[in-house]
Structures are given as structure tokens and as C-alpha cells.
Amino acid sequence: MTFSVNWRKINPLGSVFGKIWLSFWVTLLLIVLAVAFVSHQVAQVYQVGAPNASHIGLLNRVKLPNIDRLASDRQEIMEELDRFNSESRFQWYLVDDTYHLLGTPNPPRRILVMLSEMMELEGVKVGQWRQETWMGPITMSVGGDMYRLFLRGVPALPPPNLPLWLDSQWLRAIFALAVSGVMAMVLAWSITRPIARLRRVSRQLAGGSLDARVGGAVNKRADELGDLGRDFDEMAERLQQLVSAQQRLLSNVSHELRSPLTRLQVALGIVRQKAPSDLETALSRIERESDRLESLIAQVLKLSRFENEMQHLQPTQLQLDDLIRQVSEDARFESKARNILITDQIENTVNTWGDPQLLHSAIDNVVRNALRFSPENGELSIRLSTDKIEALIEICDQGPGVPEDKLERLFDPFYRLDQSNSGAGLGLNIARHAVTAHKGDIRAFNRPEGGLCVRIRLPLNQKVRLRQS
Amino acid sequence: MNESHILLIDDDRDLAELLGEYLDAEGYRLSAAHSGEDGIVQLREHTYDLVLLDVMMPGIDGFETLRQIRSYSSVPVLMLTAKGEEMDRVLGLELGADDYLAKPYSHRELLARIKALLRRIELDKVQKESDSGTLVCNGVTLNFDTYEVECDGEHVPMTTSEFKVLRVLMARVGKAVPKEDLYREVLGREIMAYDRSIDMHVSNVRRKLQAVTETPKIQTIRGIGYLFVDPK
Numbered sequence: 001m002t003f004s005v006n007w008r009k010i011n012p013l014g015s016v017f018g019k020i021w022l023s024f025w026v027t028l029l030l031i032v033l034a035v036a037f038v039s040h041q042v043a044q045v046y047q048v049g050a051p052n053a054s055h056i057g058l059l060n061r062v063k064l065p066n067i068d069r070l071a072s073d074r075q076e077i078m079e080e081l082d083r084f085n086s087e088s089r090f091q092w093y094l095v096d097d098t099y100h101l102l103g104t105p106n107p108p109r110r111i112l113v114m115l116s117e118m119m120e121l122e123g124v125k126v127g128q129w130r131q132e133t134w135m136g137p138i139t140m141s142v143g144g145d146m147y148r149l150f151l152r153g154v155p156a157l158p159p160p161n162l163p164l165w166l167d168s169q170w171l172r173a174i175f176a177l178a179v180s181g182v183m184a185m186v187l188a189w190s191i192t193r194p195i196a197r198l199r200r201v202s203r204q205l206a207g208g209s210l211d212a213r214v215g216g217a218v219n220k221r222a223d224e225l226g227d228l229g230r231d232f233d234e235m236a237e238r239l240q241q242l243v244s245a246q247q248r249l250l251s252n253v254s255h256e257l258r259s260p261l262t263r264l265q266v267a268l269g270i271v272r273q274k275a276p277s278d279l280e281t282a283l284s285r286i287e288r289e290s291d292r293l294e295s296l297i298a299q300v301l302k303l304s305r306f307e308n309e310m311q312h313l314q315p316t317q318l319q320l321d322d323l324i325r326q327v328s329e330d331a332r333f334e335s336k337a338r339n340i341l342i343t344d345q346i347e348n349t350v351n352t353w354g355d356p357q358l359l360h361s362a363i364d365n366v367v368r369n370a371l372r373f374s375p376e377n378g379e380l381s382i383r384l385s386t387d388k389i390e391a392l393i394e395i396c397d398q399g400p401g402v403p404e405d406k407l408e409r410l411f412d413p414f415y416r417l418d419q420s421n422s423g424a425g426l427g428l429n430i431a432r433h434a435v436t437a438h439k440g441d442i443r444a445f446n447r448p449e450g451g452l453c454v455r456i457r458l459p460l461n462q463k464v465r466l467r468q469s
Numbered sequence: 470m471n472e473s474h475i476l477l478i479d480d481d482r483d484l485a486e487l488l489g490e491y492l493d494a495e496g497y498r499l500s501a502a503h504s505g506e507d508g509i510v511q512l513r514e515h516t517y518d519l520v521l522l523d524v525m526m527p528g529i530d531g532f533e534t535l536r537q538i539r540s541y542s543s544v545p546v547l548m549l550t551a552k553g554e555e556m557d558r559v560l561g562l563e564l565g566a567d568d569y570l571a572k573p574y575s576h577r578e579l580l581a582r583i584k585a586l587l588r589r590i591e592l593d594k595v596q597k598e599s600d601s602g603t604l605v606c607n608g609v610t611l612n613f614d615t616y617e618v619e620c621d622g623e624h625v626p627m628t629t630s631e632f633k634v635l636r637v638l639m640a641r642v643g644k645a646v647p648k649e650d651l652y653r654e655v656l657g658r659e660i661m662a663y664d665r666s667i668d669m670h671v672s673n674v675r676r677k678l679q680a681v682t683e684t685p686k687i688q689t690i691r692g693i694g695y696l697f698v699d700p701k
Binding site for chain 1: 481483484487488490491494495525551572573574575576577579580660661664691692
């Protein structure tokens with residue numbers, strides 16, 4: 001199995017999947033960023049822990065500000081601290097019993113929150129807030145007043161007990177990216193998968209398999225997509241019923257119309273047996289009209305059946321030359337009585353894809369039409385040739401031809417150039433339907449030497465294209 | 470000559486009446502059954518020279534009727550199918566109908582087919598008396614007494630028409646037999662345009678033989694007809 005990425009699927013402009021995925025991903029990422037930002041600003045931002053060896057060492061080394069000797073003169077204490085702090089790597093601060101912070105430079109105001117927590121704990125602690133690391137409290141009394149000393153700028157606490165890989169900002173970002181990406185993808189999938197299924201089934205339905213249903217996983221969903229799936233199946237069911245009812249009607253009509261025609265034919269036979277010979281012309285006329293009625297019914301039925309079939313063509317591999325040879329052989333029998341010469345030039349072994357019955361009836365209808373207009377002792381030629389991409393079928397007669405302005409209309413249903421001819425006017429229409437269904441093209445033109453030519457072009461090797469239609 | 474007795478199995482009563490009158494004037498006697506079941510009963514009780522069998526009938530259809538008739542009788546059957554139903558023809562001939570006619574048929578065509586079938590039966594009777602024993606060729610054995618076919622020692626069931634196709638082809642082994650001759654000698658009539666009866670009979674024979682043997686026995690000669698392969 002090969003795995004291929006369909007990039008179109010991810011493109012947010014071209015697919016719902018991409019839209020949902022990307023928008024949810026971006027949203028999730030924004031939420032992560034926002035939460036990180038807010039928590040950084042507000043939530044638990046300081047960290048208090050026990051001092052380690054380096055802190056203790058520092059505490060022993062560092063000089064204490066010289067304030068014991070000062071009376072409880074606040075002004076003096078602050079001046080001394082200022083002086084001390086401006087010269088030292090570390091700064092000392094004092095918190096008095098009214099929780100006022102003395103010392104410069106002024107630390108961020110929020111540091112007091114951390115300091116008050118440190119004061120509540122037993123012994124010396126180290127507190128960290130952003131880049132600020134403080135150590136304390138060290139209790140001392142100056143002139144009877146209690147002060148708590150804090151040292152600012154000590155080494156940072158070891159990082160909290162987070163997994164090592166979460167330590168790096170980059171890794172953290174990638175982790176957030178991956179988790180939110182996968183979550184967004186799962187969400188997008190759960191929405192677009194039933195849509196894809198619906199689409200597949202609707203295409204099957206359009207392709208003529210009327211028993212295609214969404215069913216299964218989609219219809220078991222309780223959400224709107226499940227509703228859509230169930231409604232779709234209901235629609236398909238109804239469609240199938242309607243089409244099969246129509247087909248039943250068609251075959252019933254065919255039977256019902258043909259029975260009276262058969263009776264008419266037999267009744268005609270009886271009349272013929274008994275009628276005086278001067279009725280012969282009238283009887284022939286009745287017979288001809290009833291034949292015409294019959295062929296009309298047959299062709300209307302054929303047309304409606306073909307229209308149905310052409311919706312879902314079942315192409316099979318076929319040999320076009322054999323098919324045309326069969327048509328020409330049939331034409332030869334038919335034309336014997338009128339002594340029409342049928343010549344054919346048929347290329348050997350022309351393989352193509354198509355519906356043999358449709359193609360046969362297309363070519364057969366054109367040939368029969370040509371026969372009908374051929375004069376007695378005339379000639380009718382049938383040719384099949386190919387080049388690399390298409391087969392060319394040409395059927396030419398020596399009939400009267402067709403006025404140039406009527407050539408296009410020849411293929412319209414029920415169009416007859418001459419009302420007295422016995423055809424139903426559907427043969428060429430059926431031919432055009434069948435040829436178009438095979439992605440081909442049919443055209444009629446007058447030959448300069450007289451007579452009509454019908455040219456059919458059929459693309460060869462079009463299995464794939466026919467399947468897709 | 471005593472008049473031929475024909476049985477029409479068709480649910481169309483008016484048509485039966487009309488056909489009765491028409492065929493009577495042509496010298497045939499027609500009885501009618503209006504359903505498949507009725508037809509089967511009548512065929513058991515009387516003997517007929519020919520059966521006209523409609524395909525589209527309420528109750529059991531023409532095909533089922535034919536299947537049941539063939540289980541006990543080899544009376545010639547002319548199937549009346551709906552026009553354009555290619556499958557109907559194939560199925561009918563496969564089930565052992567002797568010929569078919571598309572509905573609606575002209576009275577002349579019907580009469581011609583009836584005459585052809587009846588003439589063929591007469592010919593068969595004469596031929597049966599002269600034919601006897603077996604014809605062996607290229608591994609296929611025809612037994613004229615029992616109308617049975619064996620291929621490579623195995624029994625191959627064939628309808629009467631298929632048997633006749635084989636007989637005509639094997640009698641001229643190694644030579645192309647024109648379709649016209651096959652129509653005349655097997656179906657007793659001339660070939661017509663859009664007529665595929667013989668092609669269907671031949672393809673049935675081929676299919677049945679292929680089930681038993683690998684080597685093709687019948688070749689198609691394009692534009693002419695068929696040929697039974699001479700092993701030499």
C-alpha cells in the first residue's frame with residue numbers, strides 16, 4: 001500500500017476538511033498562547049523553596065548592612081541601605097512590622113506578595129518571581145523595632161519539577177503545535193468523513209446504481225450529519241421506487257399497445273383472404289400504416305430505454321469491425337429485393353470500448369435510413385477507418401440528399417423531411433443519442449456527386465472516460 | 470392430407486379468436502389455451518403438430534411453460550416474443566423453442582413461419598426413416614435413433630434444433646456451410662434480415678461442447694457461415 005498525501009485536501013480554500021482543520025488548529029493555538037500569557041501575568045508566578053548550599057554559602061559571605069548601630073530613625077536606615085545597595089552585587093531590603101518594604105532600587109510592587117508568603121514560613125527561604133530571586137527573612141531588631149531582612153539577586157532556584165523536554169521554550173511550542181494539530185485533525189475528520197461518504201454514495205446514485213445507500217456508521221450518528229444521511233437514504237429509496245415504477249409502466253405500455261396491433265394484423269389477414277381484389281390498394285395502405293405505428297411504438301420504447309441506459313453506460317470491450325460487418329450483412333439481405341449494391345471497406349480488428357447494443361443500433365439506424373432513400377439499383381457504401389485516436393464510420397447513399405439548411409435538423413426527434421416516408425423519424429435521433437453517449441460525434445453532409453453521407457466519429461480506447469461519465 | 474392441429478397459448482382471447490378464423494381459412498385447425506397452466510394440460514391430453522407460445526402471460530410465463538412442456542414433449546414450439554427483447558430470444562431458443570417471431574407480427578410472416586416449421590417436421594419424418602445409426606466425427610457422435618449427442622464419450626444434452634445444426638455441419642465436415650443452407654435445412658425457411666436464430670443455435674452448441682472438450686469444434690467463417698473442424 002502506498003500512502004500519498006492529497007494536498008488539495010489540506011488547502012483551506014479547496015476543502016471543508018482543510019478549513020475546519022486549520023481554523024481549529026489556529027484557534028487552539030491562540031487559546032494556548034492566551035492562556036500561557038494570562039497565567040504568566042496573573043497566576044502562580046512565584047516559587048518558594050528551601051535555600052541550597054550555594055545560597056547558604058552566600059548568606060555567610062555577604063556583608064550585612066551596617067544598621068544595628070542606627071537608632072530607629074527610618075530616614076537614616078534608608079540612606080544606609082541606599083548606599084549599601086548601590087555598591088553591592090546583592091541588595092538588602094527591610095520589611096517592617098507594618099509590612100512596609102524599605103530599600104532601593106524599588107522592586108516590582110508585586111514582589112510583596114511573595115515576600116509575605118516567605119515570612120509566614122519557618123526559617124530562611126528562597127523565593128523566585130520572574131527574574132527576581134530573593135532570600136529571607138532574617139529577623140533583626142534595630143532600636144527595639146523588629147525588621148525582617150531580605151537579600152535580592154541571589155542565584156535562581158532550580159527549575160520546578162517539569163519533564164526535561166518541557167524545559168525548552170521551542171519544545172514546548174512544538175508540543176502545543178502537535179497536540180492541537182492532532183486534536184483539530186480528529187475533529188475535522190469526524191465532520192468530513194461522513195460528508196465524503198455521502199458524496200461517494202450520491203455519485204454512485206447519479207451513476208445509476210439506485211441501490212446505493214449511505215447506511216452504517218453515518219446513519220448511526222445522532223447529530224445533524226446522521227440526519228442528513230438518513231434523509232439521503234430515504235430519498236434514494238423513493239427514487240428507486242419511482243424509477244422501477246416507470247420501467248414497469250414502460251413494459252406494460254409496450255405490451256398493451258402491441259396486443260391491439262397484433263390483433264389488427266391478424267384481422268387484416270382475414271379481410272385479405274375474403275376481400276375482392278379492388279380493395280387491394282386500400283388494404284395495403286392499412287397494412288403500411290399499421291407497420292408504421294408499430295415501428296413508431298418500437299422506436300419510442302427503444303429511445304426511452306436507451307435514454308435510461310445511456311445514463312449509466314456499461315462499456316465492454318468490443319470489435320467495432322465485427323459489429324459493422326454484421327450491420328452491413330443485415331443491410332444486404334434487406335436490400336436484395338431492390339437490387340441495391342452494398343459495398344464496404346472495413347478495417348480489420350478495430351478494438352474499442354462501448355455498449356455493443358447501443359453502437360449497433362446507432363449504426364444500424366443510419367444504414368437503414370440510407371437504404372430507405374437509396375434508389376433502386378443504387379449503391380450504398382459503408383466505410384470504417386481509424387487513426388490513432390478515433391474510428392471514423394462513413395455511410396453514403398445515392399439518394400436525393402438533404403437541403404443544406406435541413407442537415408442539422410435531421411437528427412431531431414420526429415423530424416421527417418418528407419411526410420410520406422414511412423419512418424418514425426426517430427432512427428437518426430437514437431443514433432445521435434448513442435453516439436453522444438460514447439463521446440463521439442455524428443454529422444451529415446451532401447456529397448458533391450449527389451447523395452447523403454453520415455459520418456460518425458468515435459474516440460478509441462476511452463474506457464476510462466466512459467466510466468467516469 | 471389431414472389438416473395440422475395447432476395449439477395457441479396466449480392470454481389474449483380476441484387474438485385467439487381472430488387467429489382461429491384466419492388459420493382456418495388457410496387450412497389449419499387452431500385450439501387455444503389462455504394460460505400456461507391450461508396449455509400444459511391441453512398438451513398432455515391431445516397431440517398437436519405445433520405450439521404457438523406467447524412469452525408475456527399472467528401466471529406462469531412463456532419460458533416456464535416451455536420448460537415444463539420440454540420435460541415431456543418435443544412438439545415444435547414457435548415463441549412469440551416482444552420485439553427488441555434480445556434476451557427473450559436467446560432464452561427461448563436455449564430452452565428448446567424451435568423458432569421465434571417478434572410481436573406484433575404480420576399475418577404473412579406468421580403463416581410463413583408456421584408453414585416452414587410444419588414442412589420441416591415432414592422432412593424430419595422422412596429423414597428419420599432414412600437416417601439411422603450414428604455419425605462420428607472429430608470426437609462427436611450423433612445418434613439418429615435416440616437424437617442424443619456424445620462428445621469425447623460424455624453425453625451432451627441438445628435440443629432438436631441444435632442436434633440438426635450439428636448434423637448439417639458434420640455431414641459436410643471441413644467445408645464452410647453457408648448460413649442460408651443452415652436456415653433451410655435446420656429451420657426449413659429462408660434467412661431474413663436481423664435474423665440471429667442460427668447464430669444463437671450455433672453458439673449454444675459451441676457452449677455445450679466446450680463444457681466437455683477443450684478443442685473448438687466449430688469455426689466461424691466470416692461473411693459466409695460455419696465450419697465443423699476436420700481433425701485431419
